[in-house]
Amino acid sequence: MQRICVIGGSRYFGKLLVERLQATGHQVTVINRGSARPPVGVEHLVADRNDEASLVAALGSRTFDVVIDQVCYTPVQAAIAVRAFAGRTRRYVMTSTIEVYDPATAALPAVPVGTPVAEENVDPADWLVAMDLPWHDEAYLEAHYAEGKRQAEAVFTHAGTHAGIHVGAGAGGFAFASVRSAHVLGGGAQDFTGRLAHYAERISRGEDITVHAKPLPTVFIHYEELADLLLWAATATDFTGPLNACSDGLLDVRDLAAIVGAQTGREPVYQVVAVGGTAASPFSFDRHYAMSNTRAKELGFSFSRAVDWLPGAIAEALTAFPAATV
Structure with a gap:
């Protein structure tokens, strides 16, 4: 049994992930803003992950074996999480996206048509972070979804100072992995x-x-398969860095x-x-x-x-x- 914290996890494959973590005997804590309650037996912490003081207060003295972050979209959110979970977990898994590879949203290395794109095509260790962009603006964030994910991965990867941006003294201290999901389908309603x-x-x-x-x-993944992969990534393996997830x-x-x-x-x-x-x-x-x-x-x-x-x-x-x- 491991102690697992899921940030988000209130709908679609995140909800299924929480159910499967619980079913396989793990002690699960879910953090969200209170809009949806997790299953009976799952600890529920209500906090806004954008509000660092609120998040730290909700966490109290809790520690975890693994944190699975389902709802990290910006480098600012990543930096808050790095500070809030420093010393609280040995491993942090962020759900990312195929969109980090979209050449329409960034200058990326060219990949021949028909050649599947490998993880090293977007290396978060080399990606520049800009904390001062209007990440708080919903319209801006929607238009820059892929870039927000790239920069969030970069902040976690460095968990300290990156491109002149100081995340926080003593930040990090955990192993980081990102799961870059293909287009998710299945599940009906x-x-x-x-x-x-x-x-x-x-x-x-x-x-x-x-x-x-x-x-x-392009590539796709069934929502149940993605939940299974996230369960595996959190509990059955210790890989670090980005990982592509597609059927x-x-x-x-x-x-x-x-x-x-x-x-x-x-x-x-x-x-x-x-x-x-x-x-x-x-x-x-x-x-x-x-x-x-x-x-x-x-x-x-x-x-x-x-x-x-x-x-x-x-x-x-x-x-x-x-x-x-x-």
Whole structure:
């Protein structure tokens, strides 16, 4: 049994992670702002992770074997966490994202199309941090989601002084790992993004799916598989640094739509978007940043194939959103 702290964990794969941590015998503490209560038997601390004094007060004298941070989006939040958890944990795991590799949001090393992107393509040890950007502004944060994640990883990686930004005296002292998740699907109504439901609805109604002229492939992961990987990353391994998390198999938007079409009994109808014109549907990409999951496999985690679980995820979406079948 380990003592695990989960920051966030109130919905989707984070909620499932908390349930699985508890089911496997770990002592679990959840920290959130009080909008959702964890399962019975899970300790619940109410605090705003953006308010350092509130977070430290809620933690009291508690210590943990591992902290899993589900809701860290900025370097400012990371710096607060580094200080608040200094001396409280031996290991810190942050949930990150495939979007850190998006070449549309930063100048990144070029990767040949068709070559899955490895973790070293974005090295948080080399990434510059800017604490003085308007990270508190929701509109700015939404527009700079990928950069916020990159800089948060950088702060944790250094857990001290980085690029002239002082995080805090005596900060850190724990091993850090980040899990860079692929696009998460599955779970029916639990999938608050509605992206898979978008495809199920439009294809079942015979409506257009807007795509790029030459859409490039990406990678996906089922929400249960991501919860399993985070459980493994927190309790069964001691790797540090970034780790890509994606099911096996590259799929482009037409591949995804074809699987939805097979489930709904309707042939997808496509509308090609002009360059600089109407936004394409989710998962239609005109740039390449599909991830490689080789490192996770070498460390001992086994992934499923996306094409094996996608039909079930689509069926869940159709059941959860009956309007999609009208």
